[in-house]
């Protein structure tokens with residue numbers, strides 16, 4: 113299906129909506145004097161909502177039955193001049209004094225009423241509150257819990273349409289309207305793409321699931337975003353014929369209560385606007401609102417903020433009407449009644465299970481006794497019935513716009529555009545963080561709007577966004593920008609959780625009761641155990657003891673839970689806290705925040721230590737409550753004494769039967785091993801002494817061998833010299849001197865004799881070795897003199913090192929008288 117047919121078939125299109133910007137009555141717009149009453153209140157739907165309106169409201173609704181004039185048609189002049197003036201006129205000087213009186217008369221300020229008296233349940237909802245097309249009996253599907261529900265609403269136009277839509281999910285710019293023909297224009301896909309002037313399908317598609325989620329305990333936010341005059345207010349507020357999301361949501365709230373017979377509700381609403389970066393309370397008397405702007409004091413916590421308790425659709429209507437009257441709207445070049453501020457309608461829904469009868473005597477406290485913390489629950493947790501709390505926020509953003517011909521409007525437009533730009537960059541960063549799993553800084557603080565939305569945008573709410581666009585060719589740039597915003601917010605990740613405040617005292621009481629019951633059961637089983645075990649098979653006995661162990665484990669677990677709940681209770685201060693208790697003040701300096709964080713860390717640490725020591729103390733103490741009967745205490749003491757006696761017997765038996773023999777064995781073993789160790793040490797010392805001696809001898813013999821070698825060489829030189837001189841006989845000398853021939857008794861003979869002596873010496877050394885303490889077959893081994901120092905010593909086994917000290921000594925002394933020494937001693941006799 114294509115857009116033109118679709119868009120032009122909208123039910124309201126018979127009354128074509130010219131969208132071309134027009135200067136509207138420049139005098140009235142510039143003077144900011146257009147009465148608000150020219151626009152019918154969205155709540156002026158007396159015919160549709162059956163509940164009766166107050167006389168005051170009726171009077172107003174009869175005045176305001178005319179439809180919103182479409183841009184282009186001249187605004188109706190103010191009849192009574194009661195319209196609150198646009199910003200140039202302070203709100204406190206509203207010319208309608210009746211408004212101030214109304215505010216006081218009709219209000220049910222939550223701080224002045226007893227919440228227990230204004231509870232709503234299925235019995236108190238009037239059938240008229242839920243009649244009509246909403247109560248169709250279908251409970252909506254909540255959709256994707258972790259994603260923002262993003263829908264596009266295309267307003268009808270009589271102009272030339274630039275967009276092609278494939279209802280219900282996609283929209284694409286017609287190629288001929290694209291800035292460049294290089295790339296085909298992108299196709300955008302959303303959860304819903306809707307058109308036409310019917311508000312009911314819009315509500316069902318984009319809001320109903322979120323309203324129900326809020327009733328079930330989730331925070332929910334529904335907001336409209338788009339260019340000025342694209343239909344945001346029409347979508348959220350609607351008109352008499354086409355009530356928008358807010359009135360339909362309120363009707364659905366009561367429809368939900370009507371069909372939930374098990375719970376009772378406390379509903380309170382507030383209405384505020386952000387105008388030129390200041391938050392104003394639309395429900396406070398204008399003089400108060402003007403002088404005391406609302407501050408954001410913590411995550412989603414606003415003060416001072418008037419909250420009105422509502423008990424019926426009629427009361428919601430009255431409250432909303434009051435707020436609507438105070439909203440700032442003005443005629444601009446594009447919209448006859450343009451919202452000049454962002455408006456936020458909040459409904460705080462608290463609920464708990466319905467109890468039996470009234471709350472008297474059930475622990476409830478009179479209002480005022482315990483002042484509620486800002487952002488905390490008003491409803492008390494009674495008798496273990498926890499309180500669920502959620503906030504439904506319905507936000508009509510001001511529209512982005514170009515500079516107008518009016519100075520005041522241009523100034524407002526700057527603020528509007530800046531806060532929308534900040535919203536865009538916050539959404540962009542959140543989308544980026546979600547897509548790339550990053551944690552980049554999100555600039556929430558750059559505008560009041562984003563600060564207000566921070567808890568929701570951080571993921572603590574279910575969010576539905578309706579992006580309204582004008583499909584006209586003249587608005588392609590703005591519509592493309594709106595679709596870009598819609599595409600980005602679709603990527604934001606949510607993780608909204610139900611908020612529940614638990615009545616810890618009741619919980620602890622419940623745990624205590626369960627422990628008592630379990631202990632009784634355990635005692636019964638233990639008492640029966642002796643005779644029962646005789647009857648049971650081995651298998652059954654195992655099962656039985658497992659069951660006992662399970663009972664014990666459950667008792668331990670419950671006792672731990674009591675401790676944890678108690679410590680939570682001690683820390684909760686003066687008010688039951690919600691499950692999301694962290695309230696950070698945005699205006700704190702980083703240093704203050706650091707200090708807070710440090711203090712919180714220390715507190716957590718000391719608490720966990722406390723829990724651990726308490727657990728240990730609990731485990732160590734006998735399992736009996738202090739207020740138990742004396743007989744029970746005596747019984748426990750007797751049992752403990754019996755256990756101690758048994759343990760003593762066991763210990764004595766151990767001593768008698770095992771202690772003594774074990775000691776003897778130990779002593780024997782010790783004695784034996786000490787003797788062995790000493791022997792080993794002795795042997796090792798002896799081996800070391802022998803090795804040292806051996807090394808010493810080796811060195812000595814090496815020296816002797818060197819001396820002998822030198823002597824042999826000297827002798828040989830002497831002999832050859834001697835023979836050369838012919839002194840030894842037998843040698844033919846050719847010299848004049850004619851040396852004598854060596855004779856048989858000459859030097860050669862002396863040399864031969866000396867060689868013989870040397871051999872004899874060697875034999876005598878060998879004989880010394882035979883007496884060595886080393887038991888080895890020395891005949892088959894070379895003597896130390898014939899060995900080089902590098903020779904392998906490893907052939908000497910340990911066994912051969914049995915030292916006989918005497919032999920070693922003798923050998924030593926004999927070696928001192930070795931014949932080698934004779935040879936050396938006779939060296940000087942050798943003729944040179």
Ligand SMILES: Nc1ncnc2c1ncn2[C@@H]1O[C@H](COP(=O)(O)OP(=O)(O)OP(=O)(O)O)[C@@H](O)[C@H]1O
Nearest residue numbers: 182267309340341342343344345346447450451511
């Ligand atoms: N879907 C629609 N069907 C019929 N009329 C519509 C539709 N959408 C918007 N209009 C009409 O167009 C005019 C401008 O709409 P509206 O005031 O809701 O725009 P807006 O986006 O809230 O503008 P602003 O940002 O300036 O407040 C109104 O007269 C409204 O009745």
